[in-house]
Amino acid sequence: MRAVHVVGGGPAGAMAAFAALREGAPVRIFEKSAFPRHKVCGEFLSPAILPLLRRAGCEAGFLQLRPAVLSAMRLHFGTRVIRHSLPEPAYGVSRYELDRLLLEHAASAGAQVVREHWSTAAQGVTVIFAGGRRSIAPAGDRLCGFKAHFSGPVNDNVELYFFQNCYVGISAIENGATNVCGLAPERILRSFGFDPGDLLNRCAPLSERLRPLTRTMDWLITGPLVFSERLSQPADEDVYRAGDSLGFTDPFTGSGILNAMLTGELAGIAAARGASHASYLRDCRRLLRRPFCVSSAFRAIIASGHAGLLASLVPGRFLFYATRPSGLKLGA
Numbered sequence: 001m002r003a004v005h006v007v008g009g010g011p012a013g014a015m016a017a018f019a020a021l022r023e024g025a026p027v028r029i030f031e032k033s034a035f036p037r038h039k040v041c042g043e044f045l046s047p048a049i050l051p052l053l054r055r056a057g058c059e060a061g062f063l064q065l066r067p068a069v070l071s072a073m074r075l076h077f078g079t080r081v082i083r084h085s086l087p088e089p090a091y092g093v094s095r096y097e098l099d100r101l102l103l104e105h106a107a108s109a110g111a112q113v114v115r116e117h118w119s120t121a122a123q124g125v126t127v128i129f130a131g132g133r134r135s136i137a138p139a140g141d142r143l144c145g146f147k148a149h150f151s152g153p154v155n156d157n158v159e160l161y162f163f164q165n166c167y168v169g170i171s172a173i174e175n176g177a178t179n180v181c182g183l184a185p186e187r188i189l190r191s192f193g194f195d196p197g198d199l200l201n202r203c204a205p206l207s208e209r210l211r212p213l214t215r216t217m218d219w220l221i222t223g224p225l226v227f228s229e230r231l232s233q234p235a236d237e238d239v240y241r242a243g244d245s246l247g248f249t250d251p252f253t254g255s256g257i258l259n260a261m262l263t264g265e266l267a268g269i270a271a272a273r274g275a276s277h278a279s280y281l282r283d284c285r286r287l288l289r290r291p292f293c294v295s296s297a298f299r300a301i302i303a304s305g306h307a308g309l310l311a312s313l314v315p316g317r318f319l320f321y322a323t324r325p326s327g328l329k330l331g332a
Helices: 011-022 049-056 059-064 095-108 186-191 196-201 204-210 256-273 277-304 307-313 316-322
Strands: 003-007 027-030 068-077 080-092 112-114 125-129 143-151 157-163 166-172 178-185 220-225
Touching (some): 003 011, 003 256, 011 049, 011 256, 068 166, 080 316, 095 112, 125 256, 143 186, 178 186, 178 196, 186 196, 186 220, 277 316
Parallel strands (some): 003 027, 003 125, 027 112, 068 157
Antiparallel strands (some): 143 178, 143 220, 157 166, 166 178
């Protein structure tokens, strides 16, 4: 069986490694960056994450992290607040701890972790690219993401705030911490000197929500972020793409990490079995087309200013499931 090289040691790459190892393929993971590290991420994990972790053999290790258990969502559109219970409990855990757990477990399962750039000159191997997004956007159209952790009172809600073409999510993670992560147009963030704290203080409900909390780390800022999908493979590309390198969708869906891990698992199976890239992408399209389309529609509704009214009329269960990958059975 051909060796599998996985480029990128994040959730998509680690899941690809687990899947390829289960198929009997020798695996190398190439991770050039300092690892683990804090990343700009909502750090919200959908309920369907547990079956994935169980198949990878690290469910127990995940639960030992004592992730926050989230049972409700609160959507804030100006002064309008919409509350819904989640159909099943979700989880909050930092990317630092999640990435560390997955990569260490992949290594213990038999993957060789190589701390260097992957070489395109490698011959006789099957390649999975899970190295994250590659976004290029002209000035003026770019989005920036930001994130920091806070200490203080926690609750079991995932809270979403929409204001002035910006989005901010707040939810608990492990060890009683709270993650605050957002997305804003570059021009707006620049007008606040790229200080997310100043931006958030201009939104009265957010400022009030953050008042009892204390920031425990510097703000992390990343960009440009571009909504995209690469579910149609270029004819001359011979790698399996997984995670954000396959597509980047709206963070407010809360399905980004789940999507990355699911496509990583699919890529690992396809690479180990020698499946065609076309068949792999068909599986990815089947999985992701609905959440990509629905999140794009929600984005347009939010921009129109009618999202608060729509969200108050649509059942919370539908809002949740509409942005989940297709065909998932929670608890499976």
